[in-house]
Amino acid sequence: MKKPSLESLGLYERTPKICIPLMAKDLAGLSLQLLENRTLPGDLYEWRLDRYEGDIELGLGIYKRAVSLPLLCTLRTKGQGGEIELDPPEYLRRVRELIELSEHFQLIDIELCAGDSAVRELTEAAHERGLLAVVSQHDFADTPPGEEMLRTLVHMKDLGADLPKLAVMPKNPLDVFSLMSASFEAYALLGPVITMSMGEIGRLSRAAGSFTGSCITFGAGARASAPGQLGAAELRQVLDILGRGL
Numbered sequence: 001m002k003k004p005s006l007e008s009l010g011l012y013e014r015t016p017k018i019c020i021p022l023m024a025k026d027l028a029g030l031s032l033q034l035l036e037n038r039t040l041p042g043d044l045y046e047w048r049l050d051r052y053e054g055d056i057e058l059g060l061g062i063y064k065r066a067v068s069l070p071l072l073c074t075l076r077t078k079g080q081g082g083e084i085e086l087d088p089p090e091y092l093r094r095v096r097e098l099i100e101l102s103e104h105f106q107l108i109d110i111e112l113c114a115g116d117s118a119v120r121e122l123t124e125a126a127h128e129r130g131l132l133a134v135v136s137q138h139d140f141a142d143t144p145p146g147e148e149m150l151r152t153l154v155h156m157k158d159l160g161a162d163l164p165k166l167a168v169m170p171k172n173p174l175d176v177f178s179l180m181s182a183s184f185e186a187y188a189l190l191g192p193v194i195t196m197s198m199g200e201i202g203r204l205s206r207a208a209g210s211f212t213g214s215c216i217t218f219g220a221g222a223r224a225s226a227p228g229q230l231g232a233a234e235l236r237q238v239l240d241i242l243g244r245g246l
């Protein structure tokens with residue numbers, strides 16, 4: 001696959017792309033999940049490396065042989081909903097190492113909580129290697145005020161994000177509308193973003209990207225990677241219905 005861009009990955013299209021998370025612990029699990037997912041309507045995969053304990057290069061080789069879809073590599077730390085505890089220098093080192101393997105994938109997740117200078121360093125390194133940088137932030141407790149969510153997405157872009165990504169937890173439907181509205185405002189200012197309101201109440205936001213400018217939505221394959229995720233096949237149906245005639 002040649003150097004990816006938002007255009008070449010279809011991320012300016014009206015209907016969001018479905019990203020299926022791979023949550024395997026080892027090489028055998030990775031092969032199995034890819035096999036189980038092969039009939040699902042995913043547009044790209046996310047490999048959640050915080051769960052994985054095997055050799056990463058071998059895993060990337062297996063991925064490339066099994067599918068030709070773009071791959072987002074994510075090392076999700078505990079505080080952000082992942083399974084690995086890393087102090088900031090260790091996180092920086094691990095993501096830098098991943099970026100070195102850039103020839104095998106297209107997008108890399110960089111957590112905003114790593115701190116501005118680390119994020120800037122990592123987005124620059126990702127760009128030098130031809131990767132698209134997704135800068136992400138998760139709030140599992142709350143939905144911040146709309147202006148704050150918009151500010152966060154703008155700040156991510158300023159730090160070099162190609163795709164700013166924000167996931168928040170709603171307490172009621174108004175919180176979901178607030179996230180969707182902040183997403184649309186960010187899209188109008190910055191171009192495509194990735195946003196979601198998590199949990200059961202937030203599901204609407206995962207299907208609403210055609211209206212909110214959220215260009216990627218995570219749909220579960222063998223295993224969900226966050227609360228409230230719809231299955232990839234269900235998501236395809238809902239997106240197709242909502243996108244009809246747009």
Ligand SMILES: O=C1C[C@@](O)(C(=O)O)C[C@@H](O)[C@@H]1O
Nearest residue numbers: 021074136167196218225226
């Ligand atoms: O950042 C995200 C979004 C996500 O948390 C979600 O809510 O769908 C799922 C994660 O796997 C991914 O890294």
